[in-house]
Amino acid sequence: MRYYIPFIAVLGLLCAAPSSAFAKVNVFACEPEWAALSKEIGGDLVKVYTATKAHQDVHHMRAKPSLLAAMRKADLVFCSGASLESGWLPILLQKAGGQNVQQNTVGWLMASDFVRKLEVMEHVDRSMGHIHPEGNPHVHLNPHNILDIADVLTERLFLIDQGNGPAYEANLSAFKSKWKTATATWESSSSNLKGSNVVVYHKSWAYLTDWLGMNIIASLEPKPGLPPTTAHLENLLQSLKGKKVKAILVAPFENEDAAEWLSERTNIPVLHLPYTTGGSDNANTLEDVFDETLSMLNKAAH
């Protein structure tokens, strides 16, 4: 009988280890913006793994070995959804995802499921390029969406890590009051942007322009997901004649050559906006991202 005692003790330790107060919630964030939000709400109670960097195009990622290792440990998978990650997330989930992070579980959080999506398609065809029938997945660039998603994130963290519920709620209310003030400032400072026109590389900016009341009048990509062609750019050049355009918006993961080409011929300034956290030297938090974006847009508008 005595042989059992160390065995049971070890077993007990093994069982207790993951549930000890020191075990952090492992968040697998597909994009830097969701990693940043997880840190705001989770603070020291979560350990955040960021699958992609600001300069990487999330569309074209691969299910790299390091991502499999991170998915294996995930308690919460936090991504944009709307098939933005369809080239690699499903295979990570199939190969390494635990029971608690599968689709339709508490550990599966797709941000775009919880906001009003733009560009929801009724009829889609691949001849339209790489579009997402579920709607535009780049939802984080409207600060109101961030608030809604922060609520859902807090609920999920509460359910996953019940012992620390009050801490998450405290972080949420601190974040919300900070965020609401900041949003009011951004909105009041941006009134002169309303109705102005911009050219974008890809429709990654739809939520930003929708929020600020700006118009995307052209994309450098001939179709979503297809790189700019000379013919398409020549057409753009003609069609933009006589139109007032404030700026050409380019994200860190987008090729700037086409934007520069158009800018040289039209004198429309190219704006390298941070797009997400880590997208510029100063964009360390979500607040920084919006601060910098608004200040760059306002500068271009003058």
Added chain:
Amino acid sequence: MSNKLLLAASAVAILSASPAFAADDVNLQTLQAEIQEMRQAYESKIEQLEQKVETLSEQQNQTTKKMAATETAAGEALTPATSKRHIADNSFNPEIGVILQGKYQSFSANEGEFAGFAVGEEAERGQEGLGIDESELNFSGSVDNLFRGSTTIALHEHGGETEVEIEEAYVEAMALPYGLNAKAGRFFSELGYLNSHHSHADDFADRPLPNRAFLDSNYGDDGVQVSAVLPTDIYSEIGGGVFRGNDFPGGGADGNDIGSWTAYGRVGGDIGDNTSWRLGVSTLQVDGAERSANEDKVVFDGDSSLYIAGARLTHALGNDQELIFQGEYFHRDEDGTYDDNDAGTGAIAYDDNQSGWYAQGVYKFHPQWRVGTRYSQLHAGDVPAGLVGSALDDGGHDPWAASAMVDWSNSEFSRVRAQFNREELSDGNEDDQIVLQYIMSMGAHGAHPF
């Protein structure tokens, strides 16, 4: 992470520390009362939240539908009613994917026999001229919350006849504990890097020589495979399977026994933000195979053990440029008899090793353009006296092939490729090959190969 466990743990901690607090009974009681209170508060909150999550997902579905309805109402005039069907990969229908491939091939040599090897029909260089290559139909989807199913049916022409082949038909248990994954049915086993991939995801128009000679391009057999991604900081995975043993390098399995088994292990990780690597070893063991090769002219009867070691490195250069290096080494140990009917050898005892390797590099220098080069070689080993002059006699020559390719992808769903091969599979028989190819994928968005 559960609340109860945490409470139990703190209770244990409190109890075991009780001597120090013996005098503080009152404190303990208040503490217990507080814990009790907290627990009740949590439990009701959790219940509320759980209900909320459930109703949320329902509401969400409804609102998306409503929003879609209102949005289309505005655009009604523009779109005819018949075109309004909503297509998404994960509705109740299985995800359907169709791969269309076509090829033009031209060879300078009349034949392409492998010196010292008896190979299956998928190892051959294919038909010359214009022709449709393999077309694939894939259906996949969640069966329920635990199982996922997938089947791939390939249509191809061989010797003027259309062949329908069940390439894969398997179910997979998802979300098993401890990172486990189980697959049953027919599928491409995890063997080296290329074997589990379908040919349309390859970087070249054909497989390298060792995959062609040792695996007949793909080993896909009926069986069960279990794998586990281990909870380590770097990626590590182990797995293995048991199979009927009917597919090349197996054959003639009567099903009385397990005909073959596999095992593999691999590790991988990142170096900085832009480089990722992966190393793997695997084995395929076939017991008591009765394998026909070289168009049924050569029969191998015995045990065949294949070992593979490989490495792969991807390196991103800026936003849309990438370098991929990959190489694998194959070693096969066979013990049994070879019988070459054509050479009239009769069954001759054979106990020897063969080997092969390939190395390749692909450079994506533009979002739509890639170039690549590959070299592969085989070594047949010694030939017993009884098999001199047969297909197993390599005549002192190691088969080799060198390839260069360029491909263009309009989108991630279409690819057009030109490839040049120079092969010398038997002594003095140099074969210059030109391959022009298209690969188109429609329907469900497949995963990017990794």
